[in-house]
Amino acid sequence: xKKIITLLSIVVFIIVVLNVYFYLNSYNRQLKxxxxxxxxxxxxxxxxxxxxIRDLEQEIKYSFSLIDIDRIFSNSSEKNLTEKKIRYFLFxxxxxxxxxxxxxxxxxxxxxxxxxxxxxxxxxxxxxREPLSTKSIERYESEMKKYVIVEPYSENGEVKGNIIFTLxxxxxxxxxxxxxxxxxxxxxxxxxxxxxxxxxxIEEGMMLSDIEYIKNELQQGYQxxxxxxxxxxxxxxxxxxxxxxxxxxxxxxAVLNSVLYRNIIFSSSADLILVGSLTFVILLxxxxxxxxxxxxxxxxxxxxxxxxxxLEKKEEQIRLSNKMLISILDGTDALICVTDIDTDxxxxxxxxAREFFNLKNIIGRNYNEVFPVKPENVLQKYSKDKIIxxxxxxxxxxxxxxxxxxxxRWFAASEQAIEWFDGRxxxxxxxxxxxxxxxAEIQMQLAREEAxxxxxxxxxxxxxxxxxxxxxxxxxxxFAELLKENLTGNEKYENYITGxxxxxxxLLSLINDILDxxxxxxxxxxxxxxxxxxxxxxxDIKQIFYIKTKEKxxxxxxxxxPKLPKSILMDETRLRQVLFNLVGNAVxxxxxxGIKVSAHSISxxxxxxxxxxIFEVEDTGIGISKNQTEVIFEEFRQQEGQSTxxxxxxxxxxxxxxxxxxxxxxxxxxxxxxxxxxxxxxIFRDISVSTVEYTESETLKEExxxxxxxxxxxxxxxxxxxxxxxLLKEHLSYYNFxxxxxxxxxxxxxxxxxxxxxxxxxxxxxxxxxxxxxxKLIKETPGLEKIPIIAITxxxxxxxEKKYGKNFDGYLRKPLSKINLTTELMKHLEYEKIESVEKNxxxxxxxxxxxxxxxxxxxxxxxxxxxxxxxxIQEGLLIEDVLEFSNELIEFxxxxxxxxxxxxxxxxxxxxxxxxxxxxxxLMNLFEKITEY
Numbered sequence: 001x002k003k004i005i006t007l008l009s010i011v012v013f014i015i016v017v018l019n020v021y022f023y024l025n026s027y028n029r030q031l032k033x034x035x036x037x038x039x040x041x042x043x044x045x046x047x048x049x050x051x052x053i054r055d056l057e058q059e060i061k062y063s064f065s066l067i068d069i070d071r072i073f074s075n076s077s078e079k080n081l082t083e084k085k086i087r088y089f090l091f092x093x094x095x096x097x098x099x100x101x102x103x104x105x106x107x108x109x110x111x112x113x114x115x116x117x118x119x120x121x122x123x124x125x126x127x128x129r130e131p132l133s134t135k136s137i138e139r140y141e142s143e144m145k146k147y148v149i150v151e152p153y154s155e156n157g158e159v160k161g162n163i164i165f166t167l168x169x170x171x172x173x174x175x176x177x178x179x180x181x182x183x184x185x186x187x188x189x190x191x192x193x194x195x196x197x198x199x200x201x202i203e204e205g206m207m208l209s210d211i212e213y214i215k216n217e218l219q220q221g222y223q224x225x226x227x228x229x230x231x232x233x234x235x236x237x238x239x240x241x242x243x244x245x246x247x248x249x250x251x252x253x254a255v256l257n258s259v260l261y262r263n264i265i266f267s268s269s270a271d272l273i274l275v276g277s278l279t280f281v282i283l284l285x286x287x288x289x290x291x292x293x294x295x296x297x298x299x300x301x302x303x304x305x306x307x308x309x310x311l312e313k314k315e316e317q318i319r320l321s322n323k324m325l326i327s328i329l330d331g332t333d334a335l336i337c338v339t340d341i342d343t344d345x346x347x348x349x350x351x352x353a354r355e356f357f358n359l360k361n362i363i364g365r366n367y368n369e370v371f372p373v374k375p376e377n378v379l380q381k382y383s384k385d386k387i388i389x390x391x392x393x394x395x396x397x398x399x400x401x402x403x404x405x406x407x408x409r410w411f412a413a414s415e416q417a418i419e420w421f422d423g424r425x426x427x428x429x430x431x432x433x434x435x436x437x438x439x440a441e442i443q444m445q446l447a448r449e450e451a452x453x454x455x456x457x458x459x460x461x462x463x464x465x466x467x468x469x470x471x472x473x474x475x476x477x478x479f480a481e482l483l484k485e486n487l488t489g490n491e492k493y494e495n496y497i498t499g500x501x502x503x504x505x506x507l508l509s510l511i512n513d514i515l516d517x518x519x520x521x522x523x524x525x526x527x528x529x530x531x532x533x534x535x536x537x538x539x540d541i542k543q544i545f546y547i548k549t550k551e552k553x554x555x556x557x558x559x560x561x562p563k564l565p566k567s568i569l570m571d572e573t574r575l576r577q578v579l580f581n582l583v584g585n586a587v588x589x590x591x592x593x594g595i596k597v598s599a600h601s602i603s604x605x606x607x608x609x610x611x612x613x614i615f616e617v618e619d620t621g622i623g624i625s626k627n628q629t630e631v632i633f634e635e636f637r638q639q640e641g642q643s644t645x646x647x648x649x650x651x652x653x654x655x656x657x658x659x660x661x662x663x664x665x666x667x668x669x670x671x672x673x674x675x676x677x678x679x680x681x682x683i684f685r686d687i688s689v690s691t692v693e694y695t696e697s698e699t700l701k702e703e704x705x706x707x708x709x710x711x712x713x714x715x716x717x718x719x720x721x722x723x724x725x726x727l728l729k730e731h732l733s734y735y736n737f738x739x740x741x742x743x744x745x746x747x748x749x750x751x752x753x754x755x756x757x758x759x760x761x762x763x764x765x766x767x768x769x770x771x772x773x774x775x776k777l778i779k780e781t782p783g784l785e786k787i788p789i790i791a792i793t794x795x796x797x798x799x800x801e802k803k804y805g806k807n808f809d810g811y812l813r814k815p816l817s818k819i820n821l822t823t824e825l826m827k828h829l830e831y832e833k834i835e836s837v838e839k840n841x842x843x844x845x846x847x848x849x850x851x852x853x854x855x856x857x858x859x860x861x862x863x864x865x866x867x868x869x870x871x872x873i874q875e876g877l878l879i880e881d882v883l884e885f886s887n888e889l890i891e892f893x894x895x896x897x898x899x900x901x902x903x904x905x906x907x908x909x910x911x912x913x914x915x916x917x918x919x920x921x922x923l924m925n926l927f928e929k930i931t932e933y
Contacts, residue, residue: 069161555594586619593620713758718748745769
């Protein structure tokens with residue numbers, strides 16, 4: 001406290017000394033500064049005056065020297081131009097130029113000036129005097145105006161006129177001094193070489209002494225400063241004056257800048273009063289500070305006592321917290337160890353770890369001595385780099401798992417660097433027992449392996465079942481196809497055979513559904529992305545269901561968004577399967593109304609490289625209740641209350657559809673109302689737009705197949721089931737091949753080596769030696785390695801297709817159709833297309849024509865009622881129109897008891913049903929000949 005009082009006393013003494021010193025030096029400093037400012041302002045004002053007058057004279061010379069004065073009085077355009085120039089001039093020198101006057105040789109005058117409101121006005125007058133022949137300057141003291149007269153205009157020495165500029169110097173000087181005027185401190189004056197005051201802002205009744213001295217100095221062209229007096233009637237005042245000579249309009253003037261001494265003294269006194277006031281305020285503030293510090297000292301002592309008490313309380317709380325933390329760590333079922341990160345000194349090991357390792361008195365010992373690095377030890381030797389960065393910052397948590405070999409226990413361990421209670425950086429390591437979790441993971445792995453084995457067993461079972469079902473189904477469908485070819489024209493048997501084919505295909509579809517579901521569940525379903533035309537796919541689906549919708553009298557509408565790309569990258573087979581299932585269900589569950597299939601697209605980027613595609617299948621069928629909309633997508637589940645006997649089905653179609661949609665990055669949802677119908681919506685997202693134009697795959701048609709002619713070759717047929725050999729032989733007999741048969745793989749190898757056939761058809765699953773082994777032996781036989789071998793299998797899975805590619809040149813699945821067989825043969829054998837079949841059709845038609853002997857009455861009715869309608873059908877060539885025409889014709893024939901005409905109608909209907917376009921056209925062309933007489 002004594003130190004503070006001493007310090008305050010020293011500060012007060014210094015302030016008093018500084019105050020006296022400041023007062024003694026303030027006056028001199030101010031006087032010197034004011035003298036400098038006065039000299040500077042005098043020079044500045046004089047320079048402004050001289051420069052302004054000089055600029056004025058130069059602009060008068062250049063702007064008005066070429067004016068023809070007489071034309072101003074005689075030419076209005078010249079007068080207007082001159083007026084604009086004068087107004088600009090008066091604006092520019094507003095405070096200096098008062099009036100501009102023109103006088104011509106006849107004594108006429110024209111003048112322009114501005115009044116007090118800055119309005120322009122002009123005046124014409126006649127003066128009785130000749131123009132002046134020399135430049136002159138006149139001064140009028142009463143008004144303090146100057147007249148500047150330019151040199152007269154002359155031609156050959158003859159004066160034509162004058163231009164007179166009236167200058168208001170008083171206003172000009174007043175304006176300049178106002179810019180540099182400091183109220184109450186400086187006085188400004190202007191005197192001429194005669195000592196006359198031209199301008200002054202000194203109060204009236206006052207005058208400067210020593211004017212005569214300044215006049216003499218001015219006449220000599222000097223400048224300087226003077227200390228003299230300001231005289232008035234009451235008293236005398238000391239004054240300082242700075243004077244500066246200027247020359248304007250050929251006259252010497254002096255600019256005077258004066259300051260009163262008493263103003264300087266008053267200013268210094270004010271500064272002294274200000275410093276004294278500040279000193280008093282400072283002393284007062286110091287006194288307040290002293291009192292405050294005295295009281296503050298007492299408060300601080302009290303606060304310190306409180307802080308000490310609070311610190312003791314906090315330390316006790318920390319001790320209790322540490323004790324509680326130690327208790328918590330000791331009660332934790334985990335291995336916890338804390339070590340100094342630099343010295344490896346063990347700072348803490350919890351109770352669980354001490355009991356686990358059976359350790360006592362462990363604190364303070366070295367970590368590496370207690371836990372040497374051995375495989376059977378639980379805690380590993382740690383690396384400092386794992387938890388500490390090079391700059392010393394903490395890296396976070398490092399984790400690992402290990403098993404204690406000695407205890408047969410699994411642990412999940414982690415370690416990190418933290419700051420300990422005493423400020424040291426430590427490594428804290430935790431290890432939790434995860435033995436039960438590991439055991440559960442092992443059990444899960446075993447269960448997964450068992451599930452995979454079960455899935456594999458299921459796949460093998462389904463593959464075998466597929467083989468066992470497809471093998472006899474191959475014979476059933478194959479022989480039914482042969483019967484249909486040979487019994488064409490017999491409607492009764494054709495219907496029987498069609499029933500066999502339809503049932504067989506339904507069974508095949510069921511098998512394919514089961515296999516597809518199995519492949520999806522096993523994750524073995526692979527997608528093949530290729531350019532697809534969505535409109536073509538929808539059109540094909542409509543064509544497939546044409547007959548069924550016609551039978552049920554349902555409409556089938558299609559709408560495709562014009563913005564939908566014509567070529568997108570998708571798996572065409574799976575897309576067709578999805579739409580086939582949805583449209584099939586719609587047709588199945590709709591008895592009146594119809595079906596609408598639509599496709600929309602939403603572009604995903606500005607360049608249109610990908611789109612979202614929305615397919616919708618809408619029907620007016622029985623509908624689905626809200627609580628069943630999720631059930632219908634489950635395997636082997638159908639809508640509650642749905643009659644399986646009436647509608648059929650296995651409950652797999654929608655389940656497979658949903659799985660396929662999701663595999664193709666899509667979603668499916670249904671919106672339905674019982675009794676009003678359903679709408680299934682599929683959204684495929686981010687579908688790439690194909691840069692390759694979609695090309696329709698070439699599928700061999702039946703009429704084209706009949707045009708194919710192969711060279712006569714030898715074909716080895718290796719098949720263990722006799723019915724399949726008979727079927728294959730019947731299919732191949734059409735092409736006049738030399739056929740050799742073998743009942744198993746071993747026999748096939750022997751006959752291949754013996755006969756060296758041109759092509760081999762090889763079944764896969766056979767006794768003695770299967771198709772793979774037999775094919776491999778044949779390919780290894782010199783001279784036989786180039787013989788094409790086509791595999792024929794009844795297995796439903798395609799996982800072995802890569803293996804087929806290594807051992808076989810082609811691949812066919814049972815049940816076989818003649819078209820598929822012919823298409824595959826065309827890939828490996830030379831062939832040519834012939835036109836004899838079409839000619840045979842024509843011959844057959846002609847024979848048919850000869851057999852149609854109709855009465856003239858029937859021919860007349862056919863010509864009037866049916867022939868015009870047929871010609872319209874031939875223009876559009878729509879299958880549904882042909883079928884409708886055929887039914888009407890058959891009905892007409894039965895009314896007329898004409899069996900031949902009814903047979904013709906049935907033949908035309910069959911050709912349209914099976915889409916035999918060539919035969920259908922031939923029969924329609926025949927109709928007109930039938931009606932001829």
